Amino acid sequence: MKSIVFDLDGTLVDSAPDIQAAANRMLAAQGLDPLDLPTIISFVGNGLPKLVERVMRVRGLAPERHGELTQVTLDFYSRASADLTRPYPNVIKALETLSGAGFALGVCTNKPEAPARDILCALDIERFFGVVVGGDSLAVKKPDPAPLHRAFEALGHDARLYVGDSEIDAETAERAGVDFALFTEGYRKRPMEALTHAFRFDDFAALPGFAMQCA
Numbered sequence: 001m002k003s004i005v006f007d008l009d010g011t012l013v014d015s016a017p018d019i020q021a022a023a024n025r026m027l028a029a030q031g032l033d034p035l036d037l038p039t040i041i042s043f044v045g046n047g048l049p050k051l052v053e054r055v056m057r058v059r060g061l062a063p064e065r066h067g068e069l070t071q072v073t074l075d076f077y078s079r080a081s082a083d084l085t086r087p088y089p090n091v092i093k094a095l096e097t098l099s100g101a102g103f104a105l106g107v108c109t110n111k112p113e114a115p116a117r118d119i120l121c122a123l124d125i126e127r128f129f130g131v132v133v134g135g136d137s138l139a140v141k142k143p144d145p146a147p148l149h150r151a152f153e154a155l156g157h158d159a160r161l162y163v164g165d166s167e168i169d170a171e172t173a174e175r176a177g178v179d180f181a182l183f184t185e186g187y188r189k190r191p192m193e194a195l196t197h198a199f200r201f202d203d204f205a206a207l208p209g210f211a212m213q214c215a
């Protein structure tokens with residue numbers, strides 16, 4: 001039976017509004033103007049430390065303060081990681097269908113593991129997942145294939161599918177040697193044709209049919 005691992009931000013959940021709120025609270029604490037949602041979305045993908053680095057660069061903050069301001073942003077985010085974050089339409093139904101059909105499910109995200117787990121719990125979808133690998137769970141992050149390998153190893157099945165929304169996810173799947181399904185409504189920057197994928201979908205209602213056909 002097949003195992004399926006999901007990316008989190010821009011794939012299972014639209015989380016950018018809470019990420020934006022945390023980044024803007026950090027900026028406000030420095031007396032700086034907020035950033036709009038499209039700008040924040042363009043900074044998501046390589047994990048929270050990288051997002052803070054990008055926010056600092058556009059607001060002219062000294063790079064030496066990166067460690068401190070990453071912690072400030074993470075503290076704000078940890079206190080409110082699921083206030084505005086919602087699953088995309090039909091995500092919960094798809095997870096129910098897939099787990100009911102015997103698929104082993106997991107999460108591999110570049111978001112730090114603690115807020116990733118908090119979000120899954122707050123949205124009551126943690127029960128579907130046998131493993132959660134975060135951006136700080138290992139020494140390396142996606143697009144290094146190690147976090148994805150770790151997730152699939154924990155699920156313990158051979159046939160493998162990774163579901164994600166970004167160029168980072170497509171590259172990670174390619175380097176890990178697993179099939180990739182692209183959710184087209186997330187935070188991708190390049191045209192969907194530019195990303196290697198076995199399947200693409202704009203509605204989670206379409207995913208179980210594809211997964212079952214290749215299981």
Ligand SMILES: O=C(O)COP(=O)(O)O
Nearest residue numbers: 008009045047109110111
């Ligand atoms: O936290 C990020 O920057 C990206 O997270 P994701 O890997 O779940 O898309």
Ligand SMILES: [Mg+2]
Nearest residue numbers: 007009010165
């Ligand atoms: Mg993503």
